[in-house]
Amino acid sequence: MVLVLGVSAGARGAHAMLTHSDQPHLPPIDRCTVPRRAGGGIEEPVFEAIRRMSSAADQRDELISSAAVTCRCSQHAETIRTGARELTIIDEPLAQLRYLHFTGRLPDNGTVILYDLGSSGLTITHADCRTGTILASTRSTVLSGDGYDTLLRWRLARGGVLTDKPASRRHREELSTAKVVTAIDPHTGKRVVVTHSDLVELCAAGIHHSASLVRQLITETGVQPKVMVLLGGCTRDPGIRAELTGLIDLPIISDPEPELVSARGAVLLAAARPGSEIKMPRLLAGARLDPGPPDRRKLIAAATVTVTLGVTIAGLLATNKNSSPPYDHGVPASVEIVAPTPEPGR
Numbered sequence: 001m002v003l004v005l006g007v008s009a010g011a012r013g014a015h016a017m018l019t020h021s022d023q024p025h026l027p028p029i030d031r032c033t034v035p036r037r038a039g040g041g042i043e044e045p046v047f048e049a050i051r052r053m054s055s056a057a058d059q060r061d062e063l064i065s066s067a068a069v070t071c072r073c074s075q076h077a078e079t080i081r082t083g084a085r086e087l088t089i090i091d092e093p094l095a096q097l098r099y100l101h102f103t104g105r106l107p108d109n110g111t112v113i114l115y116d117l118g119s120s121g122l123t124i125t126h127a128d129c130r131t132g133t134i135l136a137s138t139r140s141t142v143l144s145g146d147g148y149d150t151l152l153r154w155r156l157a158r159g160g161v162l163t164d165k166p167a168s169r170r171h172r173e174e175l176s177t178a179k180v181v182t183a184i185d186p187h188t189g190k191r192v193v194v195t196h197s198d199l200v201e202l203c204a205a206g207i208h209h210s211a212s213l214v215r216q217l218i219t220e221t222g223v224q225p226k227v228m229v230l231l232g233g234c235t236r237d238p239g240i241r242a243e244l245t246g247l248i249d250l251p252i253i254s255d256p257e258p259e260l261v262s263a264r265g266a267v268l269l270a271a272a273r274p275g276s277e278i279k280m281p282r283l284l285a286g287a288r289l290d291p292g293p294p295d296r297r298k299l300i301a302a303a304t305v306t307v308t309l310g311v312t313i314a315g316l317l318a319t320n321k322n323s324s325p326p327y328d329h330g331v332p333a334s335v336e337i338v339a340p341t342p343e344p345g346r
Helices: 043-059 074-083 092-102 145-158 165-174 196-221 238-247 258-269 296-322
Strands: 003-010 013-020 030-035 064-071 088-091 111-117 122-128 134-140 180-184 191-195 227-231 252-254
Touching: 003 043, 003 092, 003 258, 013 043, 013 258, 030 043, 043 064, 043 074, 064 074, 064 092, 064 258, 074 088, 088 092, 088 258, 092 111, 092 122, 092 227, 092 258, 111 196, 122 196, 134 196, 145 165, 145 191, 145 196, 165 180, 191 196, 196 238, 227 238, 227 258, 238 252
Parallel strands: 003 064, 064 088, 111 227, 227 252
Antiparallel strands: 003 013, 013 030, 111 122, 122 134, 180 191
């Protein structure tokens, strides 16, 4: 089996996983998360993650056959490309779609909303499941993991507990699974109890804002998606998932490790075009999606209707040719040809 490295680059750092190319869904052979240092470039944690995973492969006496990095924007991609020409650079939504298809979570056709809530902000992408084409996308920094950490620090400060960023992040992540967390001021020893409900209340305004962005994106594209996928570490929180479920009238799915979906997709695409950049196509303004190959049953139904209409019209023409028009009280009787009304979307 081929050993492959997948890395996802983000504003807060990089996630990396080392696994076999046909087993991205299984627990990886090794993995790491490298935070981005204050003032450092986005490429630093990526290259550090690659170094660590390469060392792990060496210790196993194995060779990494290929490596791929997902990026959210072209600027990040160019920065990483400058430092390592041999890497495959992949648009992040494409890697996400690839892995979701691999796990069977996406429909074969129609469109999907990718709701990616990370440390630095929210990226919403409306994409076609079959072709991987981006219909539209938007990004907002109104809500983010960093923003929630700030709100939680403010909430603790009101209770007399002053914490730093790492501590507030740790408390927020703990509240994703625990109902209650006790925060302690390291200098005064003062304690404040924070509940999961407190965290949901702090996030509520931002979640409502994000729901309006999703609805706006759907309105702009004019295409109703079949499902919405929650991605990014922040969506681990069951309170956030519950809020979104109540606000958005779409089936909502998520991965047990939403922060690793991009890296797992990178594993699947790593060997596709080594050393190149794999970008998603975007739908031009005013263009329409390719409907894809026609359904065989629909073709048969359409052919049946066409043949029936042809026979009917031929019969009417023969009747009109060999006989005089029928009359009802001196008024010619009208002939109406009725075809089956196609169902919506057919």
